Amino acid sequence: MTRLGALPPAVDAPLPAAVGRAWVDRLAAVECPAFTARRARRGERAGAPHDPIVWVEAAGANVRDADGNVYVDLTSGFGAAAVGHGHPAVVAALRAQSGRLVHALGDLHPSDVKITLLERLVALAPFAGGRAMLALGGADAVEAALKTAALATGRPGLVAFDGGYHGLSHGPLAVCGYGEAFRAPFAEQLNPHVRFCPWPAADAPLDGALAPVERALAEAPVGAVVVEPIQGRGGVRVPPAGFLRGLHALTRRHGALLVVDEIFTGLGRCGRRWQLLADASEGSGGSEGEDVEGAPVDLLCVGKALGGGLPVSACVGRPEVMAAWGDPRGAALHTGTFFGDPLGAAAALATLDVLEGERLATRAAEVGARFRERLARVCGDRVVQVRGAGLLAGVELASTGRTLRLVRRLLERGYLTLPAGADARVLQLVPPLTIDEPLLDAFTDALGEALDEEPARAEAGA
Numbered sequence: 001m002t003r004l005g006a007l008p009p010a011v012d013a014p015l016p017a018a019v020g021r022a023w024v025d026r027l028a029a030v031e032c033p034a035f036t037a038r039r040a041r042r043g044e045r046a047g048a049p050h051d052p053i054v055w056v057e058a059a060g061a062n063v064r065d066a067d068g069n070v071y072v073d074l075t076s077g078f079g080a081a082a083v084g085h086g087h088p089a090v091v092a093a094l095r096a097q098s099g100r101l102v103h104a105l106g107d108l109h110p111s112d113v114k115i116t117l118l119e120r121l122v123a124l125a126p127f128a129g130g131r132a133m134l135a136l137g138g139a140d141a142v143e144a145a146l147k148t149a150a151l152a153t154g155r156p157g158l159v160a161f162d163g164g165y166h167g168l169s170h171g172p173l174a175v176c177g178y179g180e181a182f183r184a185p186f187a188e189q190l191n192p193h194v195r196f197c198p199w200p201a202a203d204a205p206l207d208g209a210l211a212p213v214e215r216a217l218a219e220a221p222v223g224a225v226v227v228e229p230i231q232g233r234g235g236v237r238v239p240p241a242g243f244l245r246g247l248h249a250l251t252r253r254h255g256a257l258l259v260v261d262e263i264f265t266g267l268g269r270c271g272r273r274w275q276l277l278a279d280a281s282e283g284s285g286g287s288e289g290e291d292v293e294g295a296p297v298d299l300l301c302v303g304k305a306l307g308g309g310l311p312v313s314a315c316v317g318r319p320e321v322m323a324a325w326g327d328p329r330g331a332a333l334h335t336g337t338f339f340g341d342p343l344g345a346a347a348a349l350a351t352l353d354v355l356e357g358e359r360l361a362t363r364a365a366e367v368g369a370r371f372r373e374r375l376a377r378v379c380g381d382r383v384v385q386v387r388g389a390g391l392l393a394g395v396e397l398a399s400t401g402r403t404l405r406l407v408r409r410l411l412e413r414g415y416l417t418l419p420a421g422a423d424a425r426v427l428q429l430v431p432p433l434t435i436d437e438p439l440l441d442a443f444t445d446a447l448g449e450a451l452d453e454e455p456a457r458a459e460a461g462a
């Protein structure tokens with residue numbers, strides 16, 4: 001078999017083939033029915049089969065499935081494989097760490113690598129003297145931020161945004177504006193003090209974008225506003241310039257905190273380390289340990305890319321905010337058996353080295369700008385809009401059915417992509433930041449061909 005990493009796609013459609021189908025049958029017999037049923041529904045809506053492929057191997061930008069097909073991954077595994085799948089430096093760090101120490105005693109008797117990772121994260125934050133809490137998934141990091149905000153302000157209220165996605169455990173779910181269907185069955189178990197504000201379009205006037213947030217802050221005691229610098233899962237939706245700075249000023253005025261969820265956008269994905277600094281002067285926040293004057297953030301959530309494929313996340317907060325956790329001799333109010341585990345910490349340290357050593361934020365900015373420009377040229381008026389920042393790109397289509405069919409057609413051509421947005425009308429393109437540019441060019445051509453196959457009829461909702 002050929003070596004994975006930067007191979008062009010090699011797929012025998014239809015998918016999955018015999019081996020993959022057998023795995024999918026086994027899956028359907030044991031998996032929570034939520035997932036299998038969802039696929040069937042997607043298939044119906046798209047008028048196309050929606051059975052998954054089964055991954056057995058991945059490296060760099062490539063994935064191989066159980067039938068031996070090779071794909072180019074434009075999802076980075078939900079954004080986690082930003083340095084590529086199985087980056088050799090991450091794998092080497094895992095090997096070395098697993099030969100030394102696999103598990104330690106968390107917050108009681110921590111490992112050396114956990115301490116090193118905390119130091120590193122605090123140094124990377126765009127404010128001085130921060131303190132960090134490690135966790136596993138993104139939702140855990142958001143949960144830590146929400147608890148911190150409640151402690152620091154004494155207020156249970158939260159402001160979040162329509163279309164925002166912050167994870168699905170109970171704390172984050174309460175601020176998840178991604179879709180009412182996610183919250184509704186659990187509504188009575190969720191924080192009832194959450195106000196959702198509209199998410200502004202990129203070209204919306206800033207005053208109008210901020211006005212609903214200002215009203216929400218004035219009407220009830222709010223502990224924190226929770227925001228993504230760009231809504232990722234919500235459909236790659238970019239707010240107007242100055243939005244986060246405006247939110248920060250409002251929160252300051254009303255005694256609330258600003259929680260910035262950079263779980264998707266951070267660590268280079270959008271062409272800079274922190275997308276929250278997009279409005280700062282050129283070069284701000286570029287170097288380690290730099291305190292960016294007035295960075296619009298009090299609590300910063302990071303995850304996905306951080307672990308290089310392993311579940312590692314963190315909440316980093318300004319020192320005066322994190323002080324709310326109180327006397328370190330008191331009880332550990334927030335901890336978890338595996339938070340800051342040695343393997344995850346070693347993978348995260350290696351990943352941060354790769355991101356810096358290979359200058360992947362800068363690469364994402366440069367390659368991403370060309371990618372989006374090419375996408376816009378090839379898609380033309382067959383799509384509603386191409387948008388994004390760095391290598392977080394979204395192509396909005398006219399209907400859900402169109403997007404779902406396109407995702408499937410691209411899969412059959414050997415390209416893994418995801419639908420995004422509450423109504424799944426956006427094709428989300430999130431390749432590894434290390435991807436070879438010719439693979440992106442070939443993908444753009446394949447997208448153009450796949451769009452050609454789509455009947456040109458107007459089909460809102462079809």
Ligand SMILES: Cc1ncc(COP(=O)(O)O)c(C=O)c1O
Pocket residue numbers: 078136137138139140142165166167168228232233261262263264265303304
């Ligand atoms: C911005 C953002 N926050 C939080 C999360 C939740 O992360 P996880 O799925 O690791 O809990 C996601 C996941 O997509 C995300 O995009």
